[in-house]
Amino acid sequence: MSRYLRLLGVQLRASLAQAAQYRVDFLLGALLSVFWSGAAVTPLLVVYTRRPTLGGWTRPEALLVVAFFTLLKGVIQGAIEPSVTNTVEHLRKGTLDFLLLKPADAEFLVSTTRLQPWRATDLAGGMVLLAWALHDLARPVTLAAMGAALCLVGAATAILHSLWILVVALAFVTVKVDNLAFLLGSIYDAARWPATVWRGALAWVFTLVIPLAVMTTYPALALLGRLDLAHGLGALALAAAFVTVARLVWTRSIRNYTSAGG
Amino acid sequence: MSEAAARLPWGSKALALLRVGLSSAVAYRGEFFVWILTTNMPLVMLALWTRVAADGPVGRFGARDFAAYFLGALLVRFLTGSWVVWEMNFAIRDGSLRTRLLRPLHPFLHYAADNLAQIPLRLVVAAPIALALGLVAGPSRLTHDPVQWALLPVTLAGAWALVYCAMLAVATLAFFAESALSVWELWMALGYVLSGYLVPIELLPAGMRAVAAWLPWRYTLALPLDTLLGHVDRAATLRGLAAQLAWTATFLIAARALWTRGLKRYESFGG
Structure with missing residues (x-):
């Protein structure tokens, strides 16, 4: 375990060194993140000029959801999406073998070799939104609630990572999946609203199939102290299930992978 | 160009180009439909706004008006979108633009032909949405003015041209x-907010509304949409068309200027 933490440190340092070469990209990323966060917040602000609550959520509470949405978007763009693109490229060129030969877990390597810290400016944007929401909320947040929210963000990251690993596993079969990754990213866009906005079948899909509700609404609820233990544990169990399935599918695809020469 | 090809009339050349574009679009139809599916933001907004309007209308928008609005937004996006900014950016950077430069047709036109050739496929996707829109909106939520109906295709073509020329202008930046x-x-x-994609422009705060009127984005989406839904009168549509044309011309001139300069630099790379 400590070996993998060290390895993660090395990968991160390498990515940062690389990022230092692209300072303009970093600035542009920061600028973009300001505009995208603005675009994400505008509809909510407009809604709340007309209504006091939306689906039982007040403005600062809904802002919390947008904040978690933006934070996780930073994770997707800074870590998850680049790794997928990278792996698909390896597959297409047939250079994945070099990665598989390295003496470390392949899933871990695939997920960390191409971190793009300059794409992760949304993390900062999310923190700003979080601070704004907490300020407007004007209510102290308990340490336990913060811990719970943090756990759930961890679970959300695990679920997102698993979803994208599944997409990569699909790449072993059909190579051309960058647009599938794009599709997944665009579905994630629906996670910006509190889950009570969704009705009927969509509510189910967004809780269990592509658990958007679990990713952004649950951490917000936890921070507000409104998430009961059963739902919290359910979210963690769901994340564990996603990780296990992704792991199984991944090892299976690696085993069947015969490289370009096979 | 061979002698025989040179003698062909323009019409049949254009037709041949479109046919090639269409067959390539059909060949990669799986990819095409996945790309199309990534345009789902209007549906996300539809869910949000109909939920808001469930407790009573917002301005002139009831739940059904919002549904009609965002289905219309989806329709306009499908019909007027293009990918030339990604295609050309990629072609400039990996050098494959060379093959396009060798052809006896300006790449701007060639990409446009590729893009226009997708229209049949786009119509396949757009038809069920148009049907849903018709069912949701009913005759009362669409314009009754035959002149507006006649202007609608013009606003759509103009929206396509505006997006296309803006994309060309941005893509040519890849030279530099x-x-x-x-x-x-x-x-x-910026377009998400200022084109009416997330929020109908008339619901935006007054300041943003004023800004939106002067910027290009609303003419890529809100103009055809407002015309279709009868939210504006003939005079407003005509004024919008004039602004649309002006922005399109501006971007086209910028794209041409960047292209000429960029190409000089580009040739010096390739040797």
């Missing part, structure tokens, strides 16, 4: 800078 696509992302982020 690595980050042309980030510029396009900026365009999209």
Whole structure:
């Protein structure tokens, strides 16, 4: 375990060194993140000029959801999406073998070799939104609630990572999946609203199939102290299930992978 | 160009180009439909706004008006979108633009032909949405003015041309800078708010509404949409068309200027 933490440190340092070469990209990323966060917040602000609550959520509470949405978007763009693109490229060129030969877990390597810290400016944007929401909320947040929210963000990251690993596993079969990754990213866009906005079948899909509700609404609820233990544990169990399935599918695809020469 | 090809009339040349574009679009139809599916933001907004309007209308918008609005937004996006900014950016950077430069047709036109050739496939996707829109909106939520109906295709063609020319202008930046696509992302982020994509423009705060009127984005989406839904009168549509044309011309001139300069630099790379 400590070996993998060290390895993660090395990968991160390498990515940062690389990022230092692209300072303009970093600035542009920061600028973009300001505009995208603005675009994400505008509809909510407009809604709340007309209504006091939306689906039982007040403005600062809904802002919390947008904040978690933006934070996780930073994770997707800074870590998850680049790794997928990278792996698909390896597959297409047939250079994945070099990665598989390295003496470390392949899933871990695939997920960390191409971190793009300059794409992760949304993390900062999310923190700003979080601070704004907490300020407007004007209510102290308990340490336990913060811990719970943090756990759930961890679970959300695990679920997102698993979803994208599944997409990569699909790449072993059909190579051309960058647009599938794009599709997944665009579905994630629906996670910006509190889950009570969704009705009927969509509510189910967004809780269990592509658990958007679990990713952004649950951490917000936890921070507000409104998430009961059963739902919290359910979210963690769901994340564990996603990780296990992704792991199984991944090892299976690696085993069947015969490289370009096979 | 061979002698025989040179003697062919323009019409049949254009037709041949479109046919090639269509068959390539059909060949990669799986990819095409996945790309189309990534345009789902209007549906996300539809869910949000109909939920808001469930407790009573917002301005002139009831739940059904919102549904009609965002289905219309989806329709306009499908019909007027193009990918030339990504295609050309990629072609400039990996050098494959060379093959396009060798052809006896300006790449701007060639990409346009590729793009227009997708229209049949786009119509396949757009038809069920248009049907849903018709069912949701009913005759009362669509314009009754035959002149507006006649102007609608013009506003749509204009919206396509405006997006296309803006994309050309941004894509040609790739001759000079690595980050042309980030510029396009900026365009999209601003457009989300200022084109009426997330919120109908008339519901925006007064300040933003005033800004939106002067900027290009609303003429890519809100103009055809307002015309279709009868939210504006003939005079407003005509004024919008004039602004649309002006912005299109501006971007086209910018794209041409950048292209001529960029190409000089580009040739010096390739030797």
